[in-house]
Amino acid sequence: MSQELRKDNIDKNETGSVEAKTGTKAASHLQKVLEAGHFSVTAEIGPPMSANADFVRNKARELLGLVDAANITDNQTAVVRMSSIAAAYLVQQEGLEAVVQMTCRDRNRIAIQSDLLGAYALGLKNVLCLSGDHQSFGNHPESKNVYDIDSIQLINALRGMKEEKVFINGKSIKTPPEFFIGATANPFADPEELQFIRFVKKIRAGARFIQTQAIYDVERFARWMEKVRKEGLHEKAFILAGILVNKSLKSIEMTKMVAGMAVPDIFIERMARAASQEEEGVKIALELIDEIRKIEGVKGIHIMAVGWESIVPVIIERAGFLPRPAV
């Protein structure tokens, strides 16, 4: 990547960083980018399985100026990691805006609301609401789960805090958190009709941006988007399409095995035949981005490169996403 481009972006992001640090009431940077009509680019930072703050800071620096915000995962795959809120705070100290992921697996409504009051007080403004991977997948399968509320109830609770200035119990909050509320959607999970109803409910509950499951089957995604447009949902929430970058044949084969993933065989074959699987993985991601961004109603791309975060800057530059807008 050209140094000038990166520097230019860092400079433009400086104002955003000050705002992030001071926790003013203004909209999040991501929200502003989207509302200004720009095509957003987000990526992910997985906090470390340790108390290493520098690890998080370095990851943030690698993405600074390249993305509009970075999701900070919440003990993903139910493996114990640094808290998403703490890591998000570290990320914002570096000037990069964070999207705090919040799952319903580990906290009851008391802890969730308390943690989110704290998050907002620390200047974190975006929250992505999720059910959370079941603890049986993680490294503490012996643990008790919570699921006091589900992800739709969480979205609704955050909307209630913001719009009605009340807690889940209906009691008023003097200084409510006013998050830019996000949710996930999986256009490929079944049963299709029920998953769509659930997606509609998330938007009705108050989700203003939607990050989708990783897309490989563009045709199927385009059909899903057609339905989204027909219902006018793309005007109620910003649809950010998920892209996963695979490093190897093994990686894409494992992706295919994940529940709710639709990976056409052609991509597996291409990876198997490729002289350089890494380059092929990048090419596939770039082709998908190129096709997906043309679909009406898609307002951004969310890049997930689990275990290969170093490729994200390459993808962003080669996809022509730079410079990022200053808003």
Place this chain on the structure above:
Amino acid sequence: MIVAEQKPVEEIIRYLDKFNKIAVAACGTCVTVCMAGGEKEALTLASALRIKRLEQERPLEVKVVTPKRQCDIEFLDDIAHEIGDCEAILSLGCGAGVQFMAEKFKEKPVLPGLNTKFMGVTRDVGIWTEMCQGCGDCILEKTGGVCPVTRCSKSNFNGPCGGSSNGKCEINPGIDCGWQLIYDRLKALGMLENLYEIMPPKDWRSSRDGGPRKVEKKEVVL
């Protein structure tokens, strides 16, 4: 019914170590149906315990008693005379039965012979599955008679998580996705509109979260 399964004999024999004469108490209701703690299982277990102790050259005297239910005091009164001079009681009742026996026979240790699993049904011969968690506030009228609290691994109230695949739950392909079952049933009944309702957070006070529970039917309380 309450579904239970017998503990391994090796575990039971360990905590019976200091006794020479015990009573094995079967229970004639739920655990008889789920083949964990009925009279038949009690007799088989008693033989196994005797043999194990004979192998150790420390014979164990075992008597089997079968109250109709361990969770009703009148049936425990019925077996009091049979317990007699036993040093301990091994209860093959559910957790409620074990505790009620312990309340009744205060002077004797009452030990559990089963692990109590759940409230469920006989799915097939020898197969029982969980259906109810006793959350205290039933919503089955909204969900087509399929319980999301029990049958969704995450107790989701507003539809499936992203891990529903081909009708199965991501945590175990042997488990049906509860929300797929709800959807199939509501679709068949022409009641899919139920799924559009945003279900509010549940009041868990009616469940275990409100502390140990008590039901009082005022008109019959003496």
